[in-house]
Amino acid sequence: MREWTTIKEYEDILFQQYGGIAKITINRPQVYNAFRPKTNEEMLDAMAICRERADIGVIVLTGAGDKAFCSGGDQKVKGIGGYIDDNGVPRLNVLDLHKAIRSIPKPVIAMVNGYAIGGGHVLHVVCDLTIASENARFGQTGPKVGSFDAGFGASYLARCVGQKKAREIWFLCRQYTAKEAEEMGMVNKVVPFERLEDETVEWCETILKRSPMAIRMIKRALNAELDGQRGMMEFAGDATLLYYLMAEAQEGKNAFLEKRDPDFSKFQKFP
Numbered sequence: 001m002r003e004w005t006t007i008k009e010y011e012d013i014l015f016q017q018y019g020g021i022a023k024i025t026i027n028r029p030q031v032y033n034a035f036r037p038k039t040n041e042e043m044l045d046a047m048a049i050c051r052e053r054a055d056i057g058v059i060v061l062t063g064a065g066d067k068a069f070c071s072g073g074d075q076k077v078k079g080i081g082g083y084i085d086d087n088g089v090p091r092l093n094v095l096d097l098h099k100a101i102r103s104i105p106k107p108v109i110a111m112v113n114g115y116a117i118g119g120g121h122v123l124h125v126v127c128d129l130t131i132a133s134e135n136a137r138f139g140q141t142g143p144k145v146g147s148f149d150a151g152f153g154a155s156y157l158a159r160c161v162g163q164k165k166a167r168e169i170w171f172l173c174r175q176y177t178a179k180e181a182e183e184m185g186m187v188n189k190v191v192p193f194e195r196l197e198d199e200t201v202e203w204c205e206t207i208l209k210r211s212p213m214a215i216r217m218i219k220r221a222l223n224a225e226l227d228g229q230r231g232m233m234e235f236a237g238d239a240t241l242l243y244y245l246m247a248e249a250q251e252g253k254n255a256f257l258e259k260r261d262p263d264f265s266k267f268q269k270f271p
């Protein structure tokens, strides 16, 4: 059994670390790890910490127990206009979490340990990779329970499984086994439940041996294709970051500070 150390205490989630891996666990097993606004706020806070912390290279998202990864929005707090927070404000702040998962320049792996249903299904879809246990079940429920996600849960799902399958998943609201989800292309690997964490940690440790800048750029590139101007902005932002690391960019800044003309002639012009 590996030792996960707590990074920060929260009410609805566990936030732990093992080496360069951060693990965010939705800890509401009594409602099959359904999220309420507070759960999403806490996950957003944990994601912000993961983004800042240079010692964290991969993030694992999972649910507590062996029944559910996440069963979507907590139907007990669903009100008019969204999920009601502690101040009585209706929110759909899981969408902010989707954006954070897409935007963080580090891989996010869904470790699916049971039901990934409704908004919980969308959550695993939005993650960069999905590793599932054999008991996992996947599916959307929106059109059955008065909801839908027309964001990544539709468009990125279709990129993963194809348009026809995505329409089937949303129109029929059936459940699929982990094996079926793998065959459809929305799960990377299926393992016995007892192997789930070991397998996920092995994937993380392999990624941690790879070049972080290369991983960052490839995540940006794969996102940009779907994310339009925002995706291009994030890709372009990292191109600027790379440029700032070069002596050529520093020459411009140094020349300004030294009140001289910059000399860019010494820098190679690549074919």
Ligand code: S0N
Pocket (backbone or CB within 6 Å): 030, 031, 032, 034, 071, 072, 073, 074, 075, 076, 092, 094, 095, 115, 117, 118, 119, 120, 122, 123, 141, 142, 145, 147, 148, 149, 150, 151, 153
């Ligand atoms: C997961 C299911 C299939 C499991 O069935 P099973 O094994 O028969 O167990 P149950 O007895 O049904 O459940 C066990 C206990 O857990 C509670 N519970 C389960 N799911 C929820 C939930 N979502 N909210 C609150 N409680 C839940 C049960 O009530 C039960 O507790 P007790 O015994 O005390 O009654 C089955 O449980 C199931 O189908 N669950 C509901 C799945 C669902 O419909 N989820 C909501 C779908 N909608 C969303 O997620 C909306 C998402 C959203 O906010 C959004 C909006 C806009 C854009 C994007 C999104 C997005 O999230 O992507």
